[in-house]
Amino acid sequence: MPRKSADISPALRNKLIAAAKRVRFNAFAPYSRYYVGSAVLGGSGRIHAGVNVESPSLISHVCAERNAIFSAITQGEREILAVATVCTSSVSCGSCRQMIREFARGDIPIFAVYHDVERGTERMVRTTIGRLLPESHTGDKFDWKKRTQQDAADPKPPRRRAK
Numbered sequence: 001m002p003r004k005s006a007d008i009s010p011a012l013r014n015k016l017i018a019a020a021k022r023v024r025f026n027a028f029a030p031y032s033r034y035y036v037g038s039a040v041l042g043g044s045g046r047i048h049a050g051v052n053v054e055s056p057s058l059i060s061h062v063c064a065e066r067n068a069i070f071s072a073i074t075q076g077e078r079e080i081l082a083v084a085t086v087c088t089s090s091v092s093c094g095s096c097r098q099m100i101r102e103f104a105r106g107d108i109p110i111f112a113v114y115h116d117v118e119r120g121t122e123r124m125v126r127t128t129i130g131r132l133l134p135e136s137h138t139g140d141k142f143d144w145k146k147r148t149q150q151d152a153a154d155p156k157p158p159r160r161r162a163k
């Protein structure tokens with residue numbers, strides 16, 4: 001049955017934000033010193049966290065949101081119901097927005113928490129991935145959901161047919 005609302009309870013929101021905060025300073029950010037923690041609520045109800053990981057090549061950098069999503073996918077999730085990100089001052093980058101939208105409906109909540117540890121300030125912005133990435137390019141347009149349902153019913157990797 002489709003969910004009526006993409007919103008989540010305040011208690012679950014707080015749990016999601018706490019999970020992002022817990023991992024934030026595990027980030028590997030020796031170059032930018034910009035520490036980000038993220039947590040996603042998977043369709044199973046489980047929370048998966050991630051941090052940003054940098055590299056001196058810069059182009060190999062992976063953001064906290066994508067690492068949280070990759071962890072969720074690794075654990076078998078195929079749907080994201082909410083995202084929390086904790087950092088000093090910004091909302092998810094374009095690459096992360098696209099990756100979130102790949103696994104989420106447009107109306108899922110995104111909680112961006114700006115937490116400045118040195119100043120002791122904290123502010124939360126609630127938005128949706130649809131607002132952050134309108135007219136997005138999604139897997140729905142390529143029958144992705146149908147294939148995912150088939151994968152869920154038969155999770156074995158595809159095999160080559162014998163000739």
Ligand SMILES: [Zn+2]
Nearest residue numbers: 063092093096
């Ligand atoms: Zn990003």
